[in-house]
Amino acid sequence: MIGISKNTIAFYERGERTPDATVLAAYRERFGVDTNWLITGEGDPFGDTSKNTEAGPSEGADIVNVRFQDLRVSAGPGLTVLDERNAEMIGLSRRILHELGLSPLQTLIMMVDGDSMSPTITDGAVIFVNRNERQLREGKVYVLSLAGDLVVKRIQLNFDGGITLLSDADGPAFPPRKIDPVDIEHVNVVGRVVCAMSPV
Structure with a gap:
């Protein structure tokens, strides 16, 4: 995401x-991280970099980059992934993410097909x-592969x-789907859905 290899990052982490x-x-440009904190460890990791006149929309303290995956998530029977294009980064308000209890680096935005x-x-x-949040909890909504x-x-x-x-919609078109304990290992939990924005 910042154009360097995992091995190089490992060298940095080991000093x-x-x-x-x-x-x-x-x-700083990709994640909105305050460079003073990154260098010294002092202050706020996402301090007020908006005072920097060279900062673009994705660099300011109030806007952070979040991964948008252009994959269609099925909320209906018989639907599969429709599009597998690479993820892109979009700018979102840090305050909104904070209110939702989300970290920019661990947030994934997706679109939903179907009405189940x-x-x-x-x-x-x-x-x-x-x-x-990949540990399944009773009654919560998750994206699963x-x-x-x-x-x-x-x-x-x-x-x-x-x-x-379980589907939230009523009716025989959306029956429960049981997954036996022996098949749990084949279920990949992408994460928990914490917010949904519906078209008007």
């Missing part, structure tokens, strides 16, 4: 190399996914160690 000004600037989660999440909604398909469902924890995927 075997010192990042130059170009790398520090890349951190209505009225909670409607067809065409934009969802904010917290990738830090099942056999390559992305789905958004409410979770019911079963006594036998399995789970049941």
Whole structure:
């Protein structure tokens, strides 16, 4: 994301190399990190860099970059991932993310196809996914990867160690889907849905 390899970052973390000004600037531009904190460890990691007259929209203290994955998450039967383009970074208000309890680096924004989660999440909604929350909890809504398909469902924890995927919409078109304990290892939890923005 900042144009350097994992090995180089590992050298920085172990103190075997010192990042130059170009790398520090890349951190600031990509993540809105205050370079004084990055160098000294003092102050606020996301201090008021907006006073810097050269700061662009993604560099200021109030705007941070968040990953937008242009994948369609299924909220209906029979739908699969529609688009697999690479993720892009979009600028969002740090205050909004803070109010939602989200970290910029662990937030994933996605779009939803289908109406099985209505009225909670409607067809065409934009969802904010917290990738830090991958431990399934009773009654919460998660994005899951099942056999390559992305789905958004409410979770019911079963006594036998399995789970049941529930839809919020009523009707026989949206039956519960039970996943046995032996199949849990094939379920990849992308993260918990903490917010949904629906089109008007």
